[in-house]
Amino acid sequence: METVWFCLVAFMIVVYVLLDGFDLGAGAIHLLAAKTEEERRQILASIGPVWDGNEVWLVAAGGTLYFAFPALYASGFSGFYLPLMIILWLLILRGSSIEFRNHIKSAIWDPFWDFLFCASSLLLAIFFGAALGNVVRGVPLDPSGYFFEPLWTNFRLGEETGILDWYSTLVGVLTLLALVMHGGLWVQMKTSGPVSSRAGKLAAQSWWGVLALTATVTALTFRVQPQVPANFSASPWGWLFPLLAVAGLAGVLIEWRKRNEARAFLASCAYLTGMLASVVFGLYPLVLPARNPLYSLTVNNAKAGRYGLKIALVWWVLGMILVSGYFTLVYRSFAGKVALDKDSHDDRD
Numbered sequence: 001m002e003t004v005w006f007c008l009v010a011f012m013i014v015v016y017v018l019l020d021g022f023d024l025g026a027g028a029i030h031l032l033a034a035k036t037e038e039e040r041r042q043i044l045a046s047i048g049p050v051w052d053g054n055e056v057w058l059v060a061a062g063g064t065l066y067f068a069f070p071a072l073y074a075s076g077f078s079g080f081y082l083p084l085m086i087i088l089w090l091l092i093l094r095g096s097s098i099e100f101r102n103h104i105k106s107a108i109w110d111p112f113w114d115f116l117f118c119a120s121s122l123l124l125a126i127f128f129g130a131a132l133g134n135v136v137r138g139v140p141l142d143p144s145g146y147f148f149e150p151l152w153t154n155f156r157l158g159e160e161t162g163i164l165d166w167y168s169t170l171v172g173v174l175t176l177l178a179l180v181m182h183g184g185l186w187v188q189m190k191t192s193g194p195v196s197s198r199a200g201k202l203a204a205q206s207w208w209g210v211l212a213l214t215a216t217v218t219a220l221t222f223r224v225q226p227q228v229p230a231n232f233s234a235s236p237w238g239w240l241f242p243l244l245a246v247a248g249l250a251g252v253l254i255e256w257r258k259r260n261e262a263r264a265f266l267a268s269c270a271y272l273t274g275m276l277a278s279v280v281f282g283l284y285p286l287v288l289p290a291r292n293p294l295y296s297l298t299v300n301n302a303k304a305g306r307y308g309l310k311i312a313l314v315w316w317v318l319g320m321i322l323v324s325g326y327f328t329l330v331y332r333s334f335a336g337k338v339a340l341d342k343d344s345h346d347d348r349d
Contacts, residue, residue, distance in 0.1 A: 025183015027121025129175025
């Protein structure tokens with residue numbers, strides 16, 4: 001049962017990255033892809049109907065983590081308190097910038113909200129990536145399951161690790177470039193004219209950085225976390241996940257050159273899914289590796305009671321049926337290119 005919940009939590013995180021990932025990517029390229037007021041409104045309109053709903057998956061994943069693996073929730077949220085507060089404030093600032101820009105017309109404030117939207121989206125991508133790098137690398141858990149990390153120490157992988165070191169920073173940069181590619185392809189697919197063209201070019205340019213860093217980070221991960229090569233050696237079928245990532249990354253460039261916007265975006269989804277699934281497969285049964293392997297949290301020592309997990313599974317399935325129906329309806333309702341006169345989230349005019 002604990003393995004089932006491990007997979008379900010991973011699934012929810014993957015869905016969050018796929019959906020809110022293009023929101024973050026669109027925000028990160030906001031000031032580069034859009035040059036005029038109308039073009040910026042186009043980018044906001046491309047995510048306007050869905051961005052706040054996409055973030056629900058992050059909350060849902062956190063709630064699922066709470067009742068499925070309470071020990072992980074307790075250790076992680078206390079140990080990562082500083083970066084979690086930073087992420088919380090960035091989410092607040094990002095949401096506020098979208099809403100204030102939407103409801104208050106001001107030639108003075110609009111550039112500020114645009115900058116805030118872009119900067120918070122960019123920093124969120126980096127910090128989410130750094131958080132993933134910390135989980136893969138391992139944290140300084142003690143025998144009681146407690147740890148605390150400052151924002152940085154000496155940027156080395158020693159006993160006194162920080163949130164930011166050379167490995168987690170590389171993962172953060174890779175995450176930023178991957179989401180810029182993902183968001184650029186979304187904006188290209190949802191908009192038209194110069195905005196669509198610039199977004200597509202930014203996605204194509206970031207593709208090369210994603211390619212280089214994917215190879216680099218993957219090689220380093222096999223050295224930084226011994227559990228990863230051990231799992232892939234013990235179960236060769238797990239190589240299907242990295243192959244999915246490679247196929248998705250290749251598909252992005254192929255479909256972009258063919259000018260097939262929808263398939264290029266779906267290929268980006270395949271890349272992100274393959275990368276995250278590779279991490280999940282490589283870490284299992286660890287849910288929070290420790291720098292000292294004796295203190296690592298696993299699906300067995302971090303799980304909730306078996307009876308509770310069984311009952312919760314029923315409610316989870318029912319909840320997912322409702323959520324799937326809702327998201328299917330929303331995305332179908334706002335399918336196609338955005339039009340500022342009727343589909344735009346910006347309703348000031």
